[in-house]
Amino acid sequence: MKDEKYDTGRASLIVGTAAVAIAICFWILGSSLIRPVRFPSPEQVIAAGWQLATNGYAGGTLLIHTLYSMKLALMGFAVAVAAAIPLGIAMGVSRRFNAIVNPIVSFIRPIPPLAWIPIAIIWFGLGDGAKIFVIWFTAFVPTLVNTYTGVRTVDPTLIAAARVHGASGHKLIFEVIVPGAMPMIFVGLRISLQASWMALVAAELVGAFFGLGRVLMIAAQDIYPGMIVVAMACVAAAGALMTKGLIQFERLAMPWIRPIR
Amino acid sequence: MSEILFENVTRRFQLKNRTFEALEPITLKVAEGEFVAVVGPSGCGKTTLLRMAAGLDFPTSGAVIVGNREVTGPGPDRTIVFQQFALLPWKTVTGNIGFGLKCRGVPAAARAEMVAHYVKVMGLSGHEDSYPYQLSGGMQQRVAIARSFILEPKLLLMDEPFGALDAQTRIEMQEELIRLMSVRRRTVLFVTHSVEEAVYLADRVVVMAGRPGRIRDIVSVADIRRAESWDSRPIEDILEMDSFVRLRTKVWRMLRGAALSKAEGRSRELSIAS
Amino acid sequence: MKQVTQLPRHMRANNSVAALPLLSFACVTVILGTWVLSSLMGTLRPSIIPPPWDIADAIYTLAVSGFAGHTLQTHIITSLGRFAAGFSLAAIVGIPLGLIMGWCAPARYVVTPFFEVFRFIAPLAWLPFAALWFGTGIGGPILIVFSGAFAPCVINTFHGTRLIDPVMIEASRTLGATSWRLMVDILIPGAFPSILAGLRVSAALAWQSLIGAELIAATSGVGYLIVQGQGSFETSIVLAGMISIGIVGVIIDALLRLASDRASRKWMAAEA
Numbered sequence: 040m041k042d043e044k045y046d047t048g049r050a051s052l053i054v055g056t057a058a059v060a061i062a063i064c065f066w067i068l069g070s071s072l073i074r075p076v077r078f079p080s081p082e083q084v085i086a087a088g089w090q091l092a093t094n095g096y097a098g099g100t101l102l103i104h105t106l107y108s109m110k111l112a113l114m115g116f117a118v119a120v121a122a123a124i125p126l127g128i129a130m131g132v133s134r135r136f137n138a139i140v141n142p143i144v145s146f147i148r149p150i151p152p153l154a155w156i157p158i159a160i161i162w163f164g165l166g167d168g169a170k171i172f173v174i175w176f177t178a179f180v181p182t183l184v185n186t187y188t189g190v191r192t193v194d195p196t197l198i199a200a201a202r203v204h205g206a207s208g209h210k211l212i213f214e215v216i217v218p219g220a221m222p223m224i225f226v227g228l229r230i231s232l233q234a235s236w237m238a239l240v241a242a243e244l245v246g247a248f249f250g251l252g253r254v255l256m257i258a259a260q261d262i263y264p265g266m267i268v269v270a271m272a273c274v275a276a277a278g279a280l281m282t283k284g285l286i287q288f289e290r291l292a293m294p295w296i297r298p299i300r
Numbered sequence: 301m302s303e304i305l306f307e308n309v310t311r312r313f314q315l316k317n318r319t320f321e322a323l324e325p326i327t328l329k330v331a332e333g334e335f336v337a338v339v340g341p342s343g344c345g346k347t348t349l350l351r352m353a354a355g356l357d358f359p360t361s362g363a364v365i366v367g368n369r370e371v372t373g374p375g376p377d378r379t380i381v382f383q384q385f386a387l388l389p390w391k392t393v394t395g396n397i398g399f400g401l402k403c404r405g406v407p408a409a410a411r412a413e414m415v416a417h418y419v420k421v422m423g424l425s426g427h428e429d430s431y432p433y434q435l436s437g438g439m440q441q442r443v444a445i446a447r448s449f450i451l452e453p454k455l456l457l458m459d460e461p462f463g464a465l466d467a468q469t470r471i472e473m474q475e476e477l478i479r480l481m482s483v484r485r486r487t488v489l490f491v492t493h494s495v496e497e498a499v500y501l502a503d504r505v506v507v508m509a510g511r512p513g514r515i516r517d518i519v520s521v522a523d524i525r526r527a528e529s530w531d532s533r534p535i536e537d538i539l540e541m542d543s544f545v546r547l548r549t550k551v552w553r554m555l556r557g558a559a560l561s562k563a564e565g566r567s568r569e570l571s572i573a574s
Numbered sequence: 575m576k577q578v579t580q581l582p583r584h585m586r587a588n589n590s591v592a593a594l595p596l597l598s599f600a601c602v603t604v605i606l607g608t609w610v611l612s613s614l615m616g617t618l619r620p621s622i623i624p625p626p627w628d629i630a631d632a633i634y635t636l637a638v639s640g641f642a643g644h645t646l647q648t649h650i651i652t653s654l655g656r657f658a659a660g661f662s663l664a665a666i667v668g669i670p671l672g673l674i675m676g677w678c679a680p681a682r683y684v685v686t687p688f689f690e691v692f693r694f695i696a697p698l699a700w701l702p703f704a705a706l707w708f709g710t711g712i713g714g715p716i717l718i719v720f721s722g723a724f725a726p727c728v729i730n731t732f733h734g735t736r737l738i739d740p741v742m743i744e745a746s747r748t749l750g751a752t753s754w755r756l757m758v759d760i761l762i763p764g765a766f767p768s769i770l771a772g773l774r775v776s777a778a779l780a781w782q783s784l785i786g787a788e789l790i791a792a793t794s795g796v797g798y799l800i801v802q803g804q805g806s807f808e809t810s811i812v813l814a815g816m817i818s819i820g821i822v823g824v825i826i827d828a829l830l831r832l833a834s835d836r837a838s839r840k841w842m843a844a845e846a
Contacts, residue, residue, distance in 0.1 A: 202373075203375070275692075
């Protein structure tokens with residue numbers, strides 16, 4: 040596109056910072072014009088943030104809520120992924136296994152993960168069990184699908200070369216197919232992680248004792264817009280943190296990929 | 301015990317509403333220790349022949365026999381060097397070269413020794429821990445060749461191995477191959493587009509025609525090669541020699557003849573139709 | 575032509591590959607059979623896992639007499655309306671934004687910081703503000719749908735522009751193309767496959783976010799329907815609702831896939 044040559048990091052930083060600064064000015068201006076109830080001013084947000092961090096709100100401090108939410112989400116995510124990856128590999132490698140499992144997966148796939156919340160509550164009650172169930176389901180499908188696709192789209196020439204050199208059975212699966220599928224598996228993991236986080240926040244909005252979702256809900260009930268913004272920011276920050284963590288892990292796990300940028 | 305025998309081999313593909321005959325009955329014998337190059341237009345089936353010798357594809361009728369045994373699957377006694385290198389991207393140079401040995405169950409210490417030897421032989425010293433993406437095309441192909449050679453295969457199959465390399469690297473690799481062959485004689489089936497490459501490297505050049513695939517003719521190079529000691533001369537000299545030029549032109553004419561007769565046949569059909 | 579490999583002679587006789595669909599069918603039958611049998615024998619509690627005929631009955635009742643204020647169809651149409659509004663808004667704003675970001679670097683520098691921040695906010699986290707600003711009006715769910723569908727539209731469009739070979743642009747410039755021409759004849763067609771892929775992802779996320787929003791802060795719609803069903807412990811209604819949600823989602827995706835296949839066939843754009 041235009042001016043590709045001048046795409047320097049410094050330029051983007053300058054323009055970006057300027058834009059953000061201008062936006063903040065607008066924010067301060069805007070919040071003094073619009074009724075404070077609907078639209079919090081930066082001071083309100085900072086005050087709410089301070090309160091949440093020190094005295095606590097809705098049953099706990101910022102740390103307690105955030106850790107609680109993250110713990111639940113990551114637990115559900117880990118359990119789901121631990122099941123989805125082997126299953127996906129098995130489905131990709133064995134046509135027979137795929138024929139058995141696929142119909143069930145195709146039936147479950149189209150149902151949005153959040154739609155499982157009501158039935159989870161009926162089955163598991165209002166406690167953490169229902170949440171973990173929903174998160175498990177949410178995280179399971181993308182990783183499964185991507186693992187399966189990754190296995191099936193490994194370069195056939197690589198498989199031929201490995202077979203020619205004597206690889207077969209277990210060796211072929213673990214030394215060739217799994218590493219070959221890893222890029223796609225990680226794509227699935229990323230999607231699963233973001234979906235898990237979204238599902239957790241939603242589940243907590245429905246009903247919880249701790250967690251960022253609960254903070255959001257109570258802040259909404261109390262009509263405390265500053266706190267709402269703080270909670271939203273925490274949700275975003277935690278989500279970003281976990282995703283960046285996953286990306287780092289991805290880079291460590293696959294040293295053979297040409298690094299982008 | 302490494303001769304190849306293609307005995308009345310055909311290959312038919314079942315397409316949506318018709319059968320496509322890729323190879324007409326082909327009978328070809330490659331003697332032990334012989335270097336046979338196969339040239340032909342795109343789609344003439346030369347790669348299919350190679351893959352059948354490797355056990356990656358199977359004839360619709362007829363038999364492919366290597367060393368007195370019919371081919372039923374791929375194996376380390378018949379390694380292929382691919383045009384796209386086909387190195388495992390997640391293994392280092394040493395990992396890739398040692399892969400076949402690992403599959404064979406050779407213990408790590410012995411493996412490391414053999415791999416180190418081939419790293420030196422193929423001029424890859426200093427790159428032992430590099431990943432394929434960090435290597436140039438020529439180096440990647442060296443790794444692929446080392447990977448094959450280390451298994452001491454009875455039969456070496458090469459599918460346009462230097463096709464993805466630039467012209468200079470290509471010539472270097474051709475000379476390298478001659479050198480490796482002079483150290484140890486192997487049976488080689490070498491598919492290529494380049495007539496020059498075929499004549500420079502081979503004992504016999506098989507010229508194929510396409511649609512359907514068949515052998516048009518076979519040109520023998522071995523006598524001249526031995527008489528004029530090509531293997532001990534630099535490539536620039538050989539390219540200028542009269543004998544080389546004559547052989548090259550002969551093969552070229554055969555290839556073009558195949559193409560011309562196909563075009564002639566078509567224009568004759570058209571004139572009959574009108 | 576693809577290399578279609580052939581089986582070796584000694585394996586050609588028994589071709590067991592055709593048996594696969596049969597295997598699938600057999601498994602599905604086994605599962606359904608177990609379900610029916612357990613229901614008949616009473617080993618399954620109907621309030622936890624209702625028998626298939628209860629679910630069918632629920633669907634019928636929902637369609638005819640309704641639940642939670644409306645019939646099934648009305649709920650679905652209400653949900654679809656909100657979905658369509660939020661999704662179209664996201665596409666109308668997001669696609670041009672992605673194109674502009676791809677076209678000129680300054681726009682990219684300005685938008686990116688905001689985008690990176692807002693992108694990570696789970697769509698449902700907007701619920702409190704949605705309630706605050708729109709009350710129980712239709713604006714609330716539309717905001718949620720928009721926040722879910724917006725990011726994929728922009729990102730995929732932007733990536734689509736990145737995939738265009740700069741050589742094409744240079745070649746067109748030397749042929750005298752103006753910026754407008756470049757945008758219409760190269761940028762948009764070149765990014766098209768990515769844009770369509772982005773729309774499919776957006777639609778899926780939009781539908782999901784909508785359901786989530788309706789679960790918590792709505793008085794109609796399929797999400798509202800299933801949460802009401804849960805409140806009254808009507809498991810069959812909840813399951814019937816889930817099935818309809820799934821079916822609608824599949825139909826939306828299938829329609830988009832059809833449109834994208836037809837369009838890309840006509841356009842013959844380069845593979846993304």
